[in-house]
Amino acid sequence: AQKVTQAQTEISVVEKEDVTLDCVYETRDTTYYxxxxxxxxxxxxxxxxxxxxxxEQNEISGRYSxxxxxxxxxxxxTITASQVVDSAVYFCALSDIGNRDDKIxxxxxxxxxxxx
Amino acid sequence: xxGVIQSPRHLIKExxxxxxxxxxxIPRHDTVYWxxxxxxxxxxxxxxxxxxxxxxxxxxxDRFSAQQFSDYHSELNMSSLELGDSAxxxxxxxxxxxxxxxxxxxxxxx
Numbered sequence: 001a002q003k004v005t006q007a008q009t010e011i012s013v014v015e016k017e018d019v020t021l022d023c024v025y026e027t028r029d030t031t032y033y034x035x036x037x038x039x040x041x042x043x044x045x046x047x048x049x050x051x052x053x054x055x056e057q058n059e060i061s062g063r064y065s066x067x068x069x070x071x072x073x074x075x076x077x078t079i080t081a082s083q084v085v086d087s088a089v090y091f092c093a094l095s096d097i098g099n100r101d102d103k104i105x106x107x108x109x110x111x112x113x114x115x116x
Numbered sequence: 117x118x119g120v121i122q123s124p125r126h127l128i129k130e131x132x133x134x135x136x137x138x139x140x141x142i143p144r145h146d147t148v149y150w151x152x153x154x155x156x157x158x159x160x161x162x163x164x165x166x167x168x169x170x171x172x173x174x175x176x177x178d179r180f181s182a183q184q185f186s187d188y189h190s191e192l193n194m195s196s197l198e199l200g201d202s203a204x205x206x207x208x209x210x211x212x213x214x215x216x217x218x219x220x221x222x223x224x225x226x
Contacts, residue, residue, distance in 0.1 A: 033213055045159070045217040050145055091158060095213060103149055103172060104208070104215055106158040 004094050004107035012113040013082055021077045021110045022099065023092030031097040034068065034075045035104065039089040053097075055102045078110075087114045118142055120218035122207050128224045129197050130159040137192040137221045141209030145216070147171070148190045150182060153220075159206055162201060196224045 003026040012044045013019045025034065036048040049059065051068050059066045064082045079086055121140040129135050141148050147166045151159040161174035176182075179197075184190040187208035194201060202225045208217045 035215075037217075044219045045206065045223065047215075047217070050213075095215070097213060099171075101214070103161050103164055103174075105161065108158050 002094055002096065004092050004105060006090075006092055006107035008110045009108070010111045010113070012115060014115050016081050017076045017082055018078060018080050019082050019112065021079075021090050021092075021112070023075045023077065023107060025028040025073050025075065025092070025094050027035050027094060027096060029098060033097060035091075035093040035095070036066065036075075037091045037093060037106075039091065039109070041088070045091075049080050062082050067077075082114045084114045084116055087112060117220055120207055120209050120216050122205075122218035122221050124221060125219065126222050126224075128226060130226055131199065133197050134223075135194045135197060135223060136201050137194070137207075137223070138204055139190045139192070139207030139209075139218060141188055141190070141207070142211075142216055143188075145188075145209035147209045147210045148184055148188070149208045149210070149215075150176075150190070150210065152191050153204040153206065154200075155203070157203075162192070196221075199225050 005024045006062045032053045034051045038046040057066050065078045067076045089111045091109045093104045095104045096102045123138045149164040150162040152162055153159040162176040163182050164172045168184045179195050182192045204220045204222050206217050206220045208215050
């Protein structure tokens with residue numbers, strides 16, 4: 001069975017601090033995709049990244065970076081020099097790669113507050 | 117670039133009424149998914165369609181039904197609405213695991 005665990009329900013940091021959001025996943029499949037989505041107060045789901053299970057390279061995009069470790073089934077997300085606009089709920093998600101219609105399942109989300 | 121279009125954006129219904137949500141996927145995407153996100157919750161999978169056939173089903177109440185039409189748009193029909201159906205409903209479409217979510221329909225049942 002698939003499962004995504006985001007142990008941090010809520011995090012508050014002061015602006016300009018670095019913050020890491022944890023994500024641990026479970027799946028029986030050997031091939032899968034991992035995702036991070038941002039949900040600001042307006043409600044839409046903003047796609048941040050998709051990572052294939054074959055690719056364990058870490059990725060950096062501006063102030064965002066992702067650390068994928070297959071050995072620990074983790075896909076953590078770090079925001080460097082956080083800004084108030086980063087305040088949102090962040091979801092880690094998983095999709096098996098088997099059938100073209102495989103769905104995404106989400107973790108419970110981490111609510112991030114960036115304090116000015 | 118075209119995105120997933122959901123309508124309406126907001127909907128207010130009374131208990132026991134019926135609601136219909138519409139989703140227009142990205143052209144050439146072959147799969148449509150519906151998710152329900154209650155207040156403070158994560159999006160929960162309801163149902164999906166692959167090439168207009170129902171392909172997977174999640175925790176969708178019997179009061180809800182959905183279909184995908186020949187033009188690939190999809191509709192989620194909800195009957196006998198309850199207060200607990202108040203939520204954000206997302207539609208997503210995909211092609212080869214490139215998922216795109218719509219902006220959602222916020223349903224409020226009063």
